Amino acid sequence: MKMGIAKKILYYLVLSLFFILLMFPIYFIVLISLKHESDVFVRPMQYIANPATLRNYVLVWRESNFVVYFLNSVFVSLITMASIMVFSIMTGYCLSRYQFKGKTVVILVMLTAQMVPSVATLIPVFIIFRDIGLLNSLWALIITATVSSLPYCTIMAKGFFATVSVQLEEAARIDGCNRFTGVIRVVVPVMLPGIVAIGAFAFVNAWNSYLMPLMLLNSPSKYTLTIGLRLLIGQYNINYTRMASAGVICLIPAVCMFAYMQKYMVSGLTAGAVKG
Numbered sequence: 001m002k003m004g005i006a007k008k009i010l011y012y013l014v015l016s017l018f019f020i021l022l023m024f025p026i027y028f029i030v031l032i033s034l035k036h037e038s039d040v041f042v043r044p045m046q047y048i049a050n051p052a053t054l055r056n057y058v059l060v061w062r063e064s065n066f067v068v069y070f071l072n073s074v075f076v077s078l079i080t081m082a083s084i085m086v087f088s089i090m091t092g093y094c095l096s097r098y099q100f101k102g103k104t105v106v107i108l109v110m111l112t113a114q115m116v117p118s119v120a121t122l123i124p125v126f127i128i129f130r131d132i133g134l135l136n137s138l139w140a141l142i143i144t145a146t147v148s149s150l151p152y153c154t155i156m157a158k159g160f161f162a163t164v165s166v167q168l169e170e171a172a173r174i175d176g177c178n179r180f181t182g183v184i185r186v187v188v189p190v191m192l193p194g195i196v197a198i199g200a201f202a203f204v205n206a207w208n209s210y211l212m213p214l215m216l217l218n219s220p221s222k223y224t225l226t227i228g229l230r231l232l233i234g235q236y237n238i239n240y241t242r243m244a245s246a247g248v249i250c251l252i253p254a255v256c257m258f259a260y261m262q263k264y265m266v267s268g269l270t271a272g273a274v275k276g
């Protein structure tokens with residue numbers, strides 16, 4: 001009995017240490033964002049902002065065109081998320097339910113595509129969008145983010161569909177549904193946690209994108225938050241308090257989304273891992 005208690009205490013100590021290591025960088029950036037600029041380099045280091053101020057958030061939001069960057073990132077991320085959810089459901093369903101020649105090759109190609117670093121595709125992508133006239137367009141970011149995340153999300157969707165019994169679709173067709181309406185009305189609601197997991201992955205991937213916006217955008221009115229953060233670095237100095245405030249603003253949408261979707265994501269990712 002005592003041994004069991006000791007193991008439990010050790011278990012929670014390890015978890016607590018792991019949690020502290022993960023949360024310290026977030027605490028540190030929030031701490032800097034609440035400090036006055038003159039207090040950032042005070043020695044010894046102060047781990048509590050005293051006095052604390054929200055002035056950095058106000059200045060970042062009002063004076064650095066951050067509202068435009070924020071709205072651009074929201075637009076790109078939401079459209080990308082919706083596109084990937086639609087396309088991954090369709091392709092994942094086909095890979096899960098249909099048998100055809102070359103199916104294994106298609107899956108291997110999708111998996112291989114995820115191994116290609118995005119840096120290796122920068123020049124070809126730039127040339128393609130230059131030739132079709134989509135440079136300096138948010139739609140170029142949406143297309144690249146969708147294409148880069150779609151293979152992995154399709155494999156995820158295939159795994160989710162594999163956990164849904166085919167008998168459910170057969171019962172729906174007996175009740176008068178065709179294949180499309182049967183999937184929409186019966187299968188999709190059952191695998192809703194998996195769809196949420198796919199959407200969350202797509203949203204965060206598009207939200208955090210930096211290289212593609214840096215390469216494809218050249219107008220401040222089209223910049224996303226990741227580019228806006230870079231602009232806070234001056235030629236001769238860096239305002240760390242404003243950068244920290246901007247970083248916290250960037251974290252808020254993703255944190256709120258994960259907090260709301262957490263229960264769906266856990267069950268969805270677990271379901272997708274059962275069989276593929």
